Amino acid sequence: MFGYPLVNVLGACLIITSMMVVLARTGRAAACLYSLQSLVLVGVLASLGAVTGSGELYTWSATAFATKVVLVPAILLFTLKKIGGEVPVDLPPKLNPMKSVALVAVEVFVCFVAVSGIDLPTAAAVKPTLAVSLAHFFIGLTCIVIQRSIFKQIFGYCLMENGSHVTLALLAPQAPELVEIGVATDAIFAVVILAVLVARMARYARTLNADDLCELKG
Amino acid sequence: MTIIIAILQAVLLVAAAPLASGVARKIRAKMHSRTGTSVLQDYYDLAKLWRRCEVREGGSGLVSRIAPPVFLGSFALIAAGLPLAMQACPIPLLGDIITVLYLMALPRFIFSLAAIDSAGSYTAIGGIRELLVGVLVEPSLMLVLFVMAVAAGSTNLGIMTQAVGTLTAYPFVAVVVAGVACAMACYIEMGKLPFDLAEAEQEIQEGPLAAYSGPSLAMLKLGVSVKQLVVASLFVAVFLPFGAAQAPDAGAVLIGFLLYAVKVTAVLLVAAVIENSVMRVRYKYLGRYTWFVVGIASLSLVFLVIGI
Numbered sequence: 059m060f061g062y063p064l065v066n067v068l069g070a071c072l073i074i075t076s077m078m079v080v081l082a083r084t085g086r087a088a089a090c091l092y093s094l095q096s097l098v099l100v101g102v103l104a105s106l107g108a109v110t111g112s113g114e115l116y117t118w119s120a121t122a123f124a125t126k127v128v129l130v131p132a133i134l135l136f137t138l139k140k141i142g143g144e145v146p147v148d149l150p151p152k153l154n155p156m157k158s159v160a161l162v163a164v165e166v167f168v169c170f171v172a173v174s175g176i177d178l179p180t181a182a183a184v185k186p187t188l189a190v191s192l193a194h195f196f197i198g199l200t201c202i203v204i205q206r207s208i209f210k211q212i213f214g215y216c217l218m219e220n221g222s223h224v225t226l227a228l229l230a231p232q233a234p235e236l237v238e239i240g241v242a243t244d245a246i247f248a249v250v251i252l253a254v255l256v257a258r259m260a261r262y263a264r265t266l267n268a269d270d271l272c273e274l275k276g
Numbered sequence: 277m278t279i280i281i282a283i284l285q286a287v288l289l290v291a292a293a294p295l296a297s298g299v300a301r302k303i304r305a306k307m308h309s310r311t312g313t314s315v316l317q318d319y320y321d322l323a324k325l326w327r328r329c330e331v332r333e334g335g336s337g338l339v340s341r342i343a344p345p346v347f348l349g350s351f352a353l354i355a356a357g358l359p360l361a362m363q364a365c366p367i368p369l370l371g372d373i374i375t376v377l378y379l380m381a382l383p384r385f386i387f388s389l390a391a392i393d394s395a396g397s398y399t400a401i402g403g404i405r406e407l408l409v410g411v412l413v414e415p416s417l418m419l420v421l422f423v424m425a426v427a428a429g430s431t432n433l434g435i436m437t438q439a440v441g442t443l444t445a446y447p448f449v450a451v452v453v454a455g456v457a458c459a460m461a462c463y464i465e466m467g468k469l470p471f472d473l474a475e476a477e478q479e480i481q482e483g484p485l486a487a488y489s490g491p492s493l494a495m496l497k498l499g500v501s502v503k504q505l506v507v508a509s510l511f512v513a514v515f516l517p518f519g520a521a522q523a524p525d526a527g528a529v530l531i532g533f534l535l536y537a538v539k540v541t542a543v544l545l546v547a548a549v550i551e552n553s554v555m556r557v558r559y560k561y562l563g564r565y566t567w568f569v570v571g572i573a574s575l576s577l578v579f580l581v582i583g584i
Contacts, residue, residue, distance in 0.1 A: 069584060155568075156564050157567055164574075166578045167578045
């Protein structure tokens with residue numbers, strides 16, 4: 059149960075939690091579930107560190123905990139608090155949430171087929187998790203496409219970002235901390251900018267519905 | 277020895293089914309702040325119906341006549357084959373998932389045929405609805421059992437039970453996700469709210485029941501309760517086999533059976549509470565919920581293919 063199988067099980071938990079983020083009805087629930095997903099991501103990084111004996115990965119997991127489990131959800135919840143009373147945040151998604159589960163399953167399968175062609179010595183034992191990390195790009199994209207609320211679309215970006223984080227950890231476990239700082243700060247600043255944009259749009263246009271926000275000129 | 281266990285299983289499940297549905301009715305009454313009928317009310321109903329004479333609709337044929345015994349018999353047969361007290365099927369021939377799935381499809385098929393056979397127009401609509409539930413739920417159940425078959429390396433329920441019980445079913449996450457999907461699919465199969473109301477025979481849902489009376493209606497009513505118990509037992513047998521006997525030893529089998537009774541009671545209680553906290557959904561929107569089950573089941577298949 060320990061070693062690479064544990065990494066793969068945690069990878070599966072990543073898929074389940076990201077699906078829950080996509081399906082969450084309220085923005086608040088989505089933020090809390092995103093925090094949970096990041097906690098699983100921290101688990102993946104730490105267990106990979108234990109398996110590969112890479113000290114860097116422990117540092118990665120610590121910084122990921124600070125930025126993704128605490129800071130990013132806190133920023134999102136703060137934004138929600140700021141705009142919550144002014145405009146309706148929880149808009150229904152475009153695709154029936156029940157169908158999006160089937161869509162996610164298809165995406166994971168397609169990614170697995172794509173990954174099975176890759177023959178890298180570093181990723182031989184964690185191919186399932188590599189497929190999961192690749193699938194996160196598509197799950198994030200799905201989230202952006204199917205969500206009406208621009209606030210929830212931020213979570214799509216965050217999921218894609220988590221996917222890239224796992225891919226990096228799997229393929230380059232010995233990469234120096236500097237690379238990871240790039241990924242982590244990238245996430246923080248992008249989320250801050252997106253949150254500010256969402257808050258300003260909510261104040262200016264009085265809506266978070268992406269369909270209504272088609273006249274953002276000048 | 278195993279043959280005796282199989283017969284005992286079938287007899288006990290059929291005998292306990294009205295009690296299970298009586299308890300479910302009592303819980304519903306309590307949650308509605310009513311006193312409710314006795315938990316033995318279903319036995320009284322069945323005894324009363326059994327004494328009544330049988331009235332047949334004019335023009336109904338053989339199918340209508342054989343539907344009640346086939347309905348009850350199929351579920352009693354499934355009950356005999358399930359690995360309930362042991363981590364192996366008492367009769368391996370009956371414990372194959374393909375047999376079980378067909379035995380579950382047969383009553384539905386006969387039930388729908390009987391609905392068309394009857395002269396009433398309500399019964400036909402009820403039959404169509406019964407089929408609709410089947411079409412929407414059975415693929416998920418098949419998919420889940422297929423995942424379990426690959427994970428355990430056999431289509432026999434006993435071997436699946438053993439694999440889950442000894443935690444050797446290989447892609448661990450796939451099995452857990454399949455368990456969640458199976459719980460949902462079984463809940464819908466049990467004919468509970470928001471999908472169906474098993475005792476609403478005078479309404480459109482259980483339409484074909486409106487055409488029956490006397491012993492036939494008693495058999496069908498009993499069959500509906502046995503179906504609920506059998507479907508719950510299928511879930512318990514495959515995904516919660518912990519505590520079941522490893523070998524056909526009298527003491528271990530007894531302990532296994534008592535534990536099974538506790539587990540199935542817990543499952544039925546949870547189902548009863550869920551049933552009473554939701555309202556009935558229009559049949560038009562049934563697909564929305566079943567899509568979710570299909571999604572989870574296909575996710576478990578994907579996890580199985582990936583190997584996690």
